Amino acid sequence: MTVVEAAPPTAARHPRRRGGLFWHRDFRLLWIGQATSKFGSSVTSVALPLVAVATLGATTFQVALLAAAAWVPWLIIGLPAGAWVDRLPRRPVMVVCNVASMLLFLSIPVAAGLDVLTIEQLLVVALGAGTASVFFQTAYQVYLPALLRPEEVPEGNAKLQGTEAVAQVAGPGAAGLIAQAFGAVLALLADAIGFLVSAVCLLAIRTPEPRATGKRRSGSLRREIGEGLHFLVRDPYLWVLTVFGAVSNLCLIGYQAILVVFLVDEVGLSPGLVGGLIGGMSLGGVLGAALATPIARRFGTARGLIVSELGVAPFGLLIPLAAPGPRLLLAVAGGVVLIAGVVAGNVIKGSFRQTYTPHHMLGRVTVSMQLLNYGTIPIGALLAGALGTALGVRTAMWITMGGLALTGLILLVGPIRQRRDLPSQPPSGHQPPVGNDVTSAVRCPPADPSAPGSPRTPPSAPR
Numbered sequence: 001m002t003v004v005e006a007a008p009p010t011a012a013r014h015p016r017r018r019g020g021l022f023w024h025r026d027f028r029l030l031w032i033g034q035a036t037s038k039f040g041s042s043v044t045s046v047a048l049p050l051v052a053v054a055t056l057g058a059t060t061f062q063v064a065l066l067a068a069a070a071w072v073p074w075l076i077i078g079l080p081a082g083a084w085v086d087r088l089p090r091r092p093v094m095v096v097c098n099v100a101s102m103l104l105f106l107s108i109p110v111a112a113g114l115d116v117l118t119i120e121q122l123l124v125v126a127l128g129a130g131t132a133s134v135f136f137q138t139a140y141q142v143y144l145p146a147l148l149r150p151e152e153v154p155e156g157n158a159k160l161q162g163t164e165a166v167a168q169v170a171g172p173g174a175a176g177l178i179a180q181a182f183g184a185v186l187a188l189l190a191d192a193i194g195f196l197v198s199a200v201c202l203l204a205i206r207t208p209e210p211r212a213t214g215k216r217r218s219g220s221l222r223r224e225i226g227e228g229l230h231f232l233v234r235d236p237y238l239w240v241l242t243v244f245g246a247v248s249n250l251c252l253i254g255y256q257a258i259l260v261v262f263l264v265d266e267v268g269l270s271p272g273l274v275g276g277l278i279g280g281m282s283l284g285g286v287l288g289a290a291l292a293t294p295i296a297r298r299f300g301t302a303r304g305l306i307v308s309e310l311g312v313a314p315f316g317l318l319i320p321l322a323a324p325g326p327r328l329l330l331a332v333a334g335g336v337v338l339i340a341g342v343v344a345g346n347v348i349k350g351s352f353r354q355t356y357t358p359h360h361m362l363g364r365v366t367v368s369m370q371l372l373n374y375g376t377i378p379i380g381a382l383l384a385g386a387l388g389t390a391l392g393v394r395t396a397m398w399i400t401m402g403g404l405a406l407t408g409l410i411l412l413v414g415p416i417r418q419r420r421d422l423p424s425q426p427p428s429g430h431q432p433p434v435g436n437d438v439t440s441a442v443r444c445p446p447a448d449p450s451a452p453g454s455p456r457t458p459p460s461a462p463r
Contacts, residue, residue: 109185305345380400
């Protein structure tokens with residue numbers, strides 16, 4: 001028998017109006033907070049490596065290590081974080097994470113003002129902010145479908161992804177201008193302010209979180225983690241998409257980890273031009289968010305996913321062709337198309353995963369997927385740094401982008417290629433128990449090959 005969770009009791013208070021979720025007060029607060037925070041993080045994505053390179057004279061490998069440090073926590077605490085998030089109210093978790101991240105990034109300009117800033121401190125800040133991000137991102141993925149009705153989740157994801165894409169356009173340019181005028185260290189204040197605004201907006205939300213259905217879990221963290229892993233590995237859709245996310249991130253983050261070094265040292269751009277060029281590439285995110293829904297309607301969610309991921313990745317091979325003059329346009333064009341496909345795929349996958357997974361275990365299932373999706377990120381960053389040191393930065397860019405062009409072939413393994421649309425709920429035999437009945441979960445029959453699933457791979461410029 002299929003277990004169906006009740007919709008959040010507050011959802012009925014938000015009838016559909018002209019303008020959609022624009023009229024949903026609490027979603028609007030979440031939207032504003034996330035937009036501000038993502039803008040700050042977009043600034044930091046350029047400003048932090050610029051501080052390392054321009055202020056502290058960091059090497060290519062040190063810059064790659066800095067990028068890896070932000071993602072190592074997913075490997076260390078990812079699985080228990082998912083179980084903790086399923087036990088705790090999500091909004092307070094998100095507020096605490098925002099405040100902790102704000103204080104961490106404030107420490108950098110303070111240390112610079114005292115002339116004691118070191119590359120070791122940047123690594124500690126990246127590691128600490130990455131730890132906070134593990135809890136925030138997991139809680140955020142679970143919180144959104146609790147705030148909205150199921151039919152509103154795709155619109156909510158599209159709006160949030162679109163706004164994030166706009167922030168990724170404006171952020172690098174702002175980082176370059178601030179770094180050019182005042183120094184890269186001061187640009188990091190934008191991220192601290194963004195975390196503060198996000199925390200205030202979350203505190204202002206009135207909608208209470210729905211209580212978990214069924215008996216409250218009282219088992220050990222190990223058992224609860226096992227439920228999430230079991231649900232993931234038994235579903236062919238979730239598993240294929242998780243492997244795809246892990247391999248694609250290995251290459252995607254590899255090129256992003258050394259992109260600033262490539263543009264500064266290899267192409268010879270100033271900080272202002274680096275920010276402008278990365279901002280131009282990020283226009284693809286706006287395009288991808290706008291096209292995600294039309295693509296899904298025209299081709300179906302499964303086929304639209306393949307088109308978004310497999311069809312556009314080869315355009316990334318234009319980025320290593322960048323050189324002073326007109327060839328910079330090749331890099332911008334390649335980045336725009338590549339990021340558009342990644343963001344469109346994220347919107348499609350994110351909406352299905354959030355509505356498909358039973359809400360009482362969404363945190364654990366999300367983290368189980370992200371353990372592999374995000375766990376390869378530090379490996380990709382370190383590998384790109386090692387390749388850049390040993391073979392040259394441009395050669396490393398060719399290797400990472402060549403690998404990325406092939407990753408979409410993974411989506412052709414398994415049932416996704418056979419369907420027009422990804423189903424929106426698991427079959428009755430694949431439903432997990434409500435509560436802590438782990439034994440019944442382990443003994444359920446094998447998943448139907450047509451079982452649905454749609455995990456979300458990280459965005460093109462992940463936080």
